[in-house]
Amino acid sequence: MKKNYMARTVTEILIRLLFFILMPAAFSSGFLGIKLLFTSIGKGETLNIGSLWILIGLSVFTIVFGRFFCGFVCAFGTLGDAVYAASGFVQRKILKRKKQLSIPEKPTVVLQKIKYLILFVIAVLCVFDIYKSLSGYSPWDVFSRLMVFRLPGDAYWAGSIILLLILIGMVFKKRFFCQFLCPMGALFSLLPVLPVSKIQRNERNCIKGCNACRKNCPVHIKAGENILRDGECIACEKCIGVCPKKNLTQPEKKLIKNELFLLVIKAALVFVMGICLGFCRFF
Amino acid sequence: MKYTGTVVKTISLLLVIGSLIFYQNIAQSRADYKAAVRAQIKAEEKARRESAKKASAKYRDGVYEGEGFGFGGEIMVRVTITDGEIYTIDAYEHSGEDEEYFRLALGMVDEIIDANDPSVDVVTGSTFSSEGLLEAIKDALGKATKK
Known part of the structure; x- marks a missing residue:
């Protein structure tokens, strides 16, 4: 069991690292589609399908496989994971805390709604064509600049400060940006996911009072419950990896038995899509 | 559910x-x-x-006069150019012409104004009058033509 868990952790980290290097701007390329969509609508112009392909591609992928993009591909998600892990290391090893300081469940569930508001506000700003004059406020733009080893410049001071605040937030909550602030995540969580890709829990085999899956969920989803909020699931598969009885599965696993292989297949699909739609660096 | x-x-x-x-x-x-x-x-x-x-x-804008020889005497016209185009053609002297023939010949005037060009066919059956009229118009337009 331990060996399995290690293999999964290593695979997950490799996939995230690879996408972090290859597709650091995938999220902003996809979100650009949303901005252009609402800008066109605001002007009463026809929608330019050519500029929406990345958005459409990522949305279709999310509908078929769940938010694998959020869980493994998005560079901002990986950044959040890394910052939170580093924070945990510091807290335990240096500050000698037993438990890592983190925002508890109840406020988390409320804070998760902020991202829908952000998506809505950005959409409205685009409709009234105000957004483009506010690009200096975008932490994503600052991050994109940094990823290509460029300093963001004076015009981005506000975005830089916001990015800094987000990084501080990442210290205190796993996937802080993803679950609270990400407008792309808000859109993805509103998309339906094919039932075959939903994680399900076989409760009959559970160890009484274990709930390791629920306790380890970064977005506080109760595995086994079917609720509207399950759109919050970022398909990080933490619950699958942590379950001592291997009780969590996706129906799609009936087709491909090896769960790590399934992860690699999904990653490969995103990679191919990235090359085809042109949001993959170096290729 | x-x-x-x-x-x-x-x-x-x-x-x-x-x-x-x-x-x-x-x-x-x-x-x-x-x-x-x-x-x-x-x-x-x-x-x-x-x-x-x-x-x-x-053509340059302005009023230009021209003369030609018709059936029985001088035919004189006044051509008005407005906005670079032939606007009106007024044949004010045609005392040597036979009224009926001259009226036939005047049919060319509308054609010339529409085409903004004097290269139209002369009216058969009224050859002298129309040739004289055309000569007068061309004379006037010649003065209006930009060099």
Whole structure:
């Protein structure tokens, strides 16, 4: 069991690292589609399908496989994971805390709604064509600049400060940006996911009072419950990896038995899509 | 229900896609209409510019007099050029001509004004009068022509 868990952790980290290097701007390329969509609508112009392909591609992928993009591909998600892990290391090893300081469940569930508001506000700003004059406020733009080893410049001071605040937030909550602030995540969580890709829990085999899956969920989803909020699931598969009885599965696993292989297949699909739609660096 | 969430989201997604397609159709037809109007305006502008260019290359504005010899004497005309185009042609002296023949010959005047050019066929059956009239008009236009 331990060996399995290690293999999964290593695979997950490799996939995230690879996408972090290859597709650091995938999220902003996809979100650009949303901005252009609402800008066109605001002007009463026809929608330019050519500029929406990345958005459409990522949305279709999310509908078929769940938010694998959020869980493994998005560079901002990986950044959040890394910052939170580093924070945990510091807290335990240096500050000698037993438990890592983190925002508890109840406020988390409320804070998760902020991202829908952000998506809505950005959409409205685009409709009234105000957004483009506010690009200096975008932490994503600052991050994109940094990823290509460029300093963001004076015009981005506000975005830089916001990015800094987000990084501080990442210290205190796993996937802080993803679950609270990400407008792309808000859109993805509103998309339906094919039932075959939903994680399900076989409760009959559970160890009484274990709930390791629920306790380890970064977005506080109760595995086994079917609720509207399950759109919050970022398909990080933490619950699958942590379950001592291997009780969590996706129906799609009936087709491909090896769960790590399934992860690699999904990653490969995103990679191919990235090359085809042109949001993959170096290729 | 196990899949309530999925069903609700699927329906809303379909509604969103449906309204986007609906929007796209309206926007497209509006864009087509606008493009057609714009093309028409452009074509008209171009035609106007071209005719203006053509005309301005030809004549200067003003009133010009010309004379020619008709059947029985001098024919005198006054040609008015406005905006570079032949605006009116007034044959004020044609005392040597036979009224009926001269009236026939005057049929050329409207043709010349419409064409903005004096190269029209002379009226058969009224050859002397129309040749004299044409001569007078050409004489006047010759003074109006830009060198």
